[in-house]
Amino acid sequence: MTVKVIQSVDRAIDILELFMASKPELSIKEISGKLELSKSTVHGIIKTLEYRGYLQQDPESLKYRLGIKLFELGNVVGNSMDIRKIASPLIRGLVEELSETVHLAVMEREEVVYVEKLEGPRTLTIYSHVGKRAPVHCTGVGKAILAYQSEEQIERMLTSGDLVAHTQHTMTDISVIREHLRTIRENGYAVDDEEIELGLKCVAAPIFDHQGNVTASISCSAPKVRADEVSFAEMVGKIMAAASEISAALGYRSPLVVNL
Amino acid sequence: MTVKVIQSVDRAIDILELFMASKPELSIKEISGKLELSKSTVHGIIKTLEYRGYLQQDPESLKYRLGIKLFELGNVVGNSMDIRKIASPLIRGLVEELSETVHLAVMEREEVVYVEKLEGPRTLTIYSHVGKRAPVHCTGVGKAILAYQSEEQIERMLTSGDLVAHTQHTMTDISVIREHLRTIRENGYAVDDEEIELGLKCVAAPIFDHQGNVTASISCSAPKVRADEVSFAEMVGKIMAAASEISAALGYRSPLVVNL
DNA sequence: CCTTTCGTTCGGCATTGTCGAACGCCGTTC
DNA sequence: GAACGGCGTTCGACAATGCCGAACGAAAGG
Structure with a gap:
């Protein structure tokens, strides 16, 4: 079932997304090369995007970069996420108590997207950003969400892409992951x-929405050396407590405490 | 000089921007009504945007809302702003020292866009958001930037839109503003x-880039009652100091201290 | 000064998007 | 429970629109 797409809109999106994947500045030549379109086709679309503020041209190099309008629209989306508003103060508290980096992520298609990140004081450079995607099979936030999906959903999410091994500890066997x-x-x-990532250990807990579905999770990330037995147990407790508090705020009633 | 735009791309953008201006959820009917396009035309564009993750449909109401992809792209733009990285720690410091809300804004077309906001502990509800636009003629951040543009630029920015009076103190006479x-x-x-906004007083200072152009500014906003003589002087001093520190970090050499 | 490279413009052609009409799926009404 | 109305979706025909290749212009490099 391939959707009937409007070609030029589709191509405009291709162009915008090129700037996510590769360099922040691209010339018309580079774009037309990568997308295998003629320069004039790319030119027309780009000028439309520029005119509307979604791209801007560097007057010196004549290359293009993403425009402020995307920042505006992106913030409209970000500000409309209820879960962010609810979770933000709790995340702030977690970072203070644990002194480690805390992430909030949501499921999107077959991956997760970080929607909030607060770094701990002892900053270790984790390569994560708010707005960045991450795989489900080898991240705490991803697995915490994945574990609570339906069998069919799990199947889809694990088979849609390659189970890339990021380190020697990455689970790449689908039956191992299922277990x-x-x-x-x-x-x-x-x-x-x-x-x-080598040397990085995370604890993540699922967040339930009012329907009992898991579409988000929070995690705490620490260098493996700092995640010893004692502090690890503390991380687990605090992350789980925060997750259930967020779930409750979203309207989730735990099935264990439901008594009619 | 009207640019030749690709119609369907232009319309796709119209659709996305409808969600900024009006409600966060819109039906096809509403969109086709507002844009005066046939349902089928809107349908095609919307399905393309949905397919790519730029819109998502609520399975219950069948209405559409902005998709996560915009959040991702918006954050790519936000994270690539050098001025944000430089200014963030300074803004944090300002809020701690002044205990009032601090904004960072950049010029975009004929308006300013807030790119960073940190609320003071004594939160007064200012209706501003990161990613939101504001007029130049009646905001501190706007006027701080406007004052340092070329005569032609000032002319353009003041005449492009209406000088809307938001309060009885808004300056709407162009010659008064120029003075x-x-x-x-x-x-x-x-x-x-x-x-x-009545009851709101702000102090703003321009930020110079390495070429000596002003494209950004920071401001401190406080309820007028709290901005008395003493704290007002403190606000001016601290905001100006922070602004010149940011300017310096951007590579700006003040013309007053240049000695060859 | 010639060459190369890249952005931009142009015009003809066919693809593509557009529109109105019709369909089908609700939920509502009588 | 049948008829209605509203809305999203599909369809088909037409022509407007976007696409491409070629040519132009400007700027950079040798």
């Missing part, structure tokens, strides 16, 4: 033990 | 005294 997800459901939290 | 801008240049800072 691992069972453990996550039993524990109520997910651990990422150097599965996306 | 006012001269004062701003003499002082080195701009004051907004209840010109956009």
Whole structure:
């Protein structure tokens, strides 16, 4: 079932997304090369995007970069996310208590997107950004969400892309992951033990919405050396507590405490 | 000089921007009505945008809202703004010292866009958001930038739109504003005294880039009652100091201290 | 000064997007 | 429970629109 797309709109999006994947500045030549379109076609679309403020041209190099209008629209989206408003103060508290970086992520298609990030005082450089995508199979936030999807959904999410091994600890066998997800459901939290980056350990907990679905999660990330037994247990407790508080604020009633 | 625009791309942008101006959820009917396009035309464009993640449909109401992809792209733009990285820690410091809300804004077309905002502890509800536009003629950040543009630029920016009076203190006479801008240049800072919102007073200072152009500014906003003589002087001093520190970090060499 | 490279303009052609009409799926009304 | 109305979706025909290649112009490099 391929959707009937408007070609020029589709191409305009292709152009915009080129700036995400590759360099922040691109010339018409580069764009037409990468998309295999004629210069004049690209020129027309680009001028439209520029005219509307979605691209801007550097007057010196004549190259283009993303325009402020995207910043505006992006913030409209960001400000309309209820979960962000609810989670923000809690995340601030977590960072203060744990002194480590905390992430909030939501599920989007077959990946997760970080929607909030607050770095701890002892900054370790994790390569993550608000607005960035991450795979589900090798991140704490991803696995915490994945574990609570339906069987079909899990199947889809794990088979849609390649299970890329980011480190030697990344699980790439689908049956191993499925078994691992069972453990996550039993524990109520997910651990990422150097599965996306060596030396990085994360604890993540699922966030339930008012319908009982999991579409978001929060995590705490620390260098493996700092995540020893004691502080690890503290991380688990605090992250899970925060996650259930956010879930409650979203209107979720835990099935365990429902008594009619 | 009207640019030759690609119609369908232009319309797709019209659709996206409808969500900024009006409600966060719109039906096809509403969109086709507002844009005076046939339902089928809107349908085609919307499905393309949805397919690419720039809109998402609520499965219940069948209405559409802006998609996460815009959040992603918006953050790419936000993270690539050098001025934000430079200014962020200074803004944090300002808020701590002044205990009032601080804004960072950049010029965009004939308006300013807030790119950073940090609220003071004593939160007064100013209706401003990161990513929101504001007029130049009645805001501190706007006037601080406007004062340092070329005569032609000032002319353009003041005549492009209506000089809307937001309060009885808003300056709407172009010659009065021009004279006012001269004062701003003499002082080195701009004051907004209840010109956009009653009871709100702001101090703003221009930020110079490496070429000596002013394309950004920072401001401190406080309820007029709290901006008494003493704290007002403190606000002016601290905002100007921060602005010149940011300017210096951007590579600006003040013409007053240049000695060859 | 010639060459190369890239952005821009132009015009003809066919693809593509557009529109109105019709369909089908709700929810509502009587 | 049948008829209605509203809305999203599909369809088909037409022509407007966007596409391409070629040519132009400007700027940079040798």
